[in-house]
Amino acid sequence: MSLNIVILAAGQGKRMNSALPKVLHPLAGRPLLAHVIATARALHPERIVVVDGHGGDAVRAATQGSDLQFARQEPQLGTGHAVMQALPALAEIVTVGQADLTLVLYGDVPLTRPASLQALIAAASAQHALGILTVHLPDPTGYGRIVREAGQVTRIVEHKDASAAERAIVEVNTGIMAIPTGHLAGWLGRLSNGNAQGEYYLTDIVAMAVADGVPVIATQPGAVWETLGVNSKIQLAELERVAQRNTADALLEQGTTLADPARIDVRGMLSCGRDVSIDVGCVFEGDVVLGNDIVIGPNCVLKNVHVRAGTVINAFSHIEDAEIGAFCRIGPYARIRPGTVLDEHVHIGNFVETKNAQIGAGSKANHLSYVGDSTVGKSVNIGAGTITCNYDGVNKHRTVIEDGVFVGSDSTLVAPVTLRAGAYIGAGSTITREAPAGKLTLTRAKQATIDAWKPPVKKPKDEPKT
Ligand code: UD1
Numbered sequence: 315m316s317l318n319i320v321i322l323a324a325g326q327g328k329r330m331n332s333a334l335p336k337v338l339h340p341l342a343g344r345p346l347l348a349h350v351i352a353t354a355r356a357l358h359p360e361r362i363v364v365v366d367g368h369g370g371d372a373v374r375a376a377t378q379g380s381d382l383q384f385a386r387q388e389p390q391l392g393t394g395h396a397v398m399q400a401l402p403a404l405a406e407i408v409t410v411g412q413a414d415l416t417l418v419l420y421g422d423v424p425l426t427r428p429a430s431l432q433a434l435i436a437a438a439s440a441q442h443a444l445g446i447l448t449v450h451l452p453d454p455t456g457y458g459r460i461v462r463e464a465g466q467v468t469r470i471v472e473h474k475d476a477s478a479a480e481r482a483i484v485e486v487n488t489g490i491m492a493i494p495t496g497h498l499a500g501w502l503g504r505l506s507n508g509n510a511q512g513e514y515y516l517t518d519i520v521a522m523a524v525a526d527g528v529p530v531i532a533t534q535p536g537a538v539w540e541t542l543g544v545n546s547k548i549q550l551a552e553l554e555r556v557a558q559r560n561t562a563d564a565l566l567e568q569g570t571t572l573a574d575p576a577r578i579d580v581r582g583m584l585s586c587g588r589d590v591s592i593d594v595g596c597v598f599e600g601d602v603v604l605g606n607d608i609v610i611g612p613n614c615v616l617k618n619v620h621v622r623a624g625t626v627i628n629a630f631s632h633i634e635d636a637e638i639g640a641f642c643r644i645g646p647y648a649r650i651r652p653g654t655v656l657d658e659h660v661h662i663g664n665f666v667e668t669k670n671a672q673i674g675a676g677s678k679a680n681h682l683s684y685v686g687d688s689t690v691g692k693s694v695n696i697g698a699g700t701i702t703c704n705y706d707g708v709n710k711h712r713t714v715i716e717d718g719v720f721v722g723s724d725s726t727l728v729a730p731v732t733l734r735a736g737a738y739i740g741a742g743s744t745i746t747r748e749a750p751a752g753k754l755t756l757t758r759a760k761q762a763t764i765d766a767w768k769p770p771v772k773k774p775k776d777e778p779k780t
């Protein structure tokens with residue numbers, strides 16, 4: 315059986331009230347269309363054709379993949395017209411086998427599970443049938459209704475064309491169909507737009523199949539949310555919650571502890587080792603990998619981060635494009651910026667910012683420091699308020715701090731500068747030249763006390779003028 319997949323993505327999405335094409339709005343950190351393409355790929359089709367229209371150039375620019383073909387639909391004259399535009403890309407359709415299928419998906423229906431589509435495809439393919447994915451809705455308003463006679467599907471009638479009796483039908487067309495490829499061009503060629511909306515309805519091929527003696531079958535997905543589409547920001551927000559809950563359930567399933575599965579957001583891929591615990595309000599973006607025995611405190615943001623086993627990240631820490639070693643202690647209120655690489659047993663405390671800094675095993679910057687463009691050795695102690703002055707207004711320069719250095723509080727290290735192994739920097743120093751190994755280096759004005767000093771006295775006020 316050879317499978318084509320056509321993804322309809324030409325619609326405007328007026329109700330989104332946005333300049334961004336509807337199918338590019340993000341859900342769980344990825345465009346709606348990217349979810350549908352990932353689902354399509356999971357079915358290992360022969361080819362995938364994306365039908366674009368509104369914002370089509372932006373859609374193509376944002377949608378990568380050598381396995382994708384695109385067809386432009388302009389103007390948009392209905393779902394049947396949309397699939398017609400894909401026909402030239404569906405090569406060799408005259409020589410297809412009887413079981414070959416073309417699956418139609420919608421670019422704005424992001425959460426369909428591959429298993430539900432596999433069941434539809436298997437049923438349609440086994441019976442050489444036209445397969446429709448249907449659901450039963452308590453309120454079917456707006457949807458195409460599945461009309462059955464003696465239990466057999468005979469046609470689909472759109473809401474706007476339906477009689478009162480037909481509108482009472484609660485089994486609806488989700489829009490997802492598996493069509494015998496050999497019949498596709500013939501049926502599409504016979505569509506007309508003589509209906510309430512003046513559109514070429516893909517749904518009209520159901521009655522054609524029945525007339526041609528092709529069986530029509532319907533299967534149902536595992537859950538109704540798999541078939542919900544996005545037409546508004548409200549629907550987008552609802553499906554975002556569904557997607558997040560699914561991710562949270564999958565994490566719980568594989569043993570991750572979540573303080574509240576309703577208060578974690580994964581906008582990308584989060585992979586967790588054994589015995590990982592995540593408190594409320596955390597956001598994970600891009601690719602985040604957490605090793606074993608990791609604790610993430612409340613309200614942390616991690617984007618493209620790899621954290622090794624045994625590390626604790628305390629509340630309100632923000633970490634981006636960084637590698638955190640084993641048994642580190644981060645935060646609360648730490649900001650770890652791109653290019654930071656921490657070895658094991660490193661402590662980065664409150665209000666410490668690091669950027670493009672490699673910090674060796676057992677080193678500590680516990681309070682109120684900026685460590686940027688720096689190479690820091692092992693067992694270094696960076697005192698409170700230490701600043702690496704990496705920027706001269708034009709260029710960035712490196713600070714090198716070798717093993718075992720002790721930097722006293724409130725020191726400024728003016729890069730480029732090197733502190734040799736075991737150097738000891740007196741508190742409050744401004745270091746502009748190399749500090750030699752194993753010695754105390756400091757820059758400090760002598761402390762003085764002025765014996766003759768008197769506290770200022772308040773001047774008498776001028777008499778008010780009368
Ligand atoms: C369609 C179905 C209806 C079904 C409903 C499920 C038809 C005629 N009707 O109705 O039976 O219950 O979906 O949501 O098929 N699109 C294009 N080009 C077009 C028109 C639509 O690419 O010319 C795309 C849209 O971007 C969207 C999808 O097709 O992703 C469905 O279009 P929409 O207008 O929402 O279809 P409905 O009229 O709601």
Ligand code: CA
Pocket residue numbers: 543545
């Ligand atoms: Ca719709």
